[in-house]
Amino acid sequence: MSQKDLADRVGISQPAIKKIEAGDTQQSKFLARIAQILELDLSTLDSAISSPQLLEDRPFNRDGRPDFKIYASAEGGAGEIIRSVDPVDFVPRPTHLLHVRDAYGLFITGTSMEPEYKGGEMAIVEPSMPLVSGEVYVFYAERHGEARATIKHLRRATADKWLVSQHNPPDGMAKDFTLPRKDWTVAHRVTGKFTRR
Numbered sequence: 109m110s111q112k113d114l115a116d117r118v119g120i121s122q123p124a125i126k127k128i129e130a131g132d133t134q135q136s137k138f139l140a141r142i143a144q145i146l147e148l149d150l151s152t153l154d155s156a157i158s159s160p161q162l163l164e165d166r167p168f169n170r171d172g173r174p175d176f177k178i179y180a181s182a183e184g185g186a187g188e189i190i191r192s193v194d195p196v197d198f199v200p201r202p203t204h205l206l207h208v209r210d211a212y213g214l215f216i217t218g219t220s221m222e223p224e225y226k227g228g229e230m231a232i233v234e235p236s237m238p239l240v241s242g243e244v245y246v247f248y249a250e251r252h253g254e255a256r257a258t259i260k261h262l263r264r265a266t267a268d269k270w271l272v273s274q275h276n277p278p279d280g281m282a283k284d285f286t287l288p289r290k291d292w293t294v295a296h297r298v299t300g301k302f303t304r305r
Contacts (some may be wrong), residue, residue, distance in 0.1 A: 109146075110225050111125045111129070112128055112147075112276040114142065114145065116240050116273050117140055117145050117240070117243075117260075118138050118145065119141075119234075119237045119238050120138055124136075124138070125142075126143070126162070128142070132216070138201060139298070140204035140205070140206065140207075141204055141299075143204065144204045144299070144300060149152060152207055170176075171278040173198065174198040174199045174200045174201070175198055175201060176198060176199050176200065176201040176202065176205065176211070176212070176213065177195035177198060177212040177213070178191040178195055178197040178198065178213040178214075178215070179191050179192045179195055179196065179212060179213065179214045179215070179228065180196040180215050181214060181215050181216065181217040181257065185244050185257045188256055188257070188258045189216075189256070189257050189258065189259075190254055190255065190256055190257075191248070191255040191256065191257040192255065193250075193254075193255045197210070199213070202232070205232070205234070208234055208237045209234070210234070211232065211233060211234045211235070212235075213231065213233070214227070214228045214230065214231045214233055214246060214257070214259075215229075215230050215231075215234060215246055216228065216229045216230070216231055216259065216301075219276050220258075220259075220260075220274040220275065220276050220277065220278060221244070221259050221260070221274060221275050221276070222275060222276055223275070224244070224275060224299060225244070225259060225298075226303075227267055227275060229301050229302065229303050230301060230302040231244075231246065231259060231297065231298045231300075231301050232299050232300040232301060232302070233296045233297070233298055233299070234244050234296070234297050234298075234299045235294075235296040235297070235301065237296075237297035239262070239265055239295060239296075239297075240262075240297070241262055241264045241265075242261065242262070242263070242264060243297055243298070244259060244260070244261055244262070244297070244298040245259070245260065245261075245262050245264055245270075245272075245295040245296060245297055245298060246258070246259050246296045246298060247259075247260065247270060247272070247287055247292040247294065247295055247296070248292065248293070248294040248295075248296065249291050249292045249293060251291075258287070259298065260272035260273060260274050260287075261273040261274070261285065262284065262295065265289075265295075267286065267289075268289055268290070269287060269288055270286060270288070270291055270292060270295065271285075271291075272284070272285060272286070272287055272290060
């Protein structure tokens with residue numbers, strides 16, 4: 109993986125990755141994300157970041173309660189889900205998301221993205237990540253009082269539409285299709301998952 113590829117996936121600049129690799133940057137809030145992408149144990153990048161004193165209360169809010177929001181979903185039509193408007197649970201914040209306050213989890217429903225994302229797994233979503241073609245996103249819309257969502261690969265974006273792909277199109281749908289941005293106003297990047305057991 110090139111420095112540019114890694115930087116794009118992390119959501120930072122290529123020079124920032126170069127400084128981390130060269131040792132010019134000794135500590136970075138992005139180390140946990142880099143470790144996740146490279147499938148490394150975080151302690152191999154920076155043992156201090158995983159030490160108990162740094163993590164003692166960060167997976168929780170200031171009151172000591174878990175603060176990582178988890179949303180439920182239900183089938184909502186061909187390739188769509190109905191997402192709970194409010195979180196259905198709060199869990200301790202995953203270590204790699206300690207500094208990503210707007211991240212959340214979303215339970216997957218349906219088969220349109222199998223085997224990459226299976227029903228019952230929880231997608232890890234980071235809304236503040238930049239738009240990058242080729243990544244998976246949760247596209248979100250509120251219609252008629254319901255929060256609707258769909259999880260798809262973003263091929264590219266134009267001013268008025270998202271060009272997306274899915275692995276297993278529902279009957280009557282194509283693998284590649286478009287979502288109008290006027291209807292699907294939000295695209296949140298999926299950066300990982302918790303697999304079902």
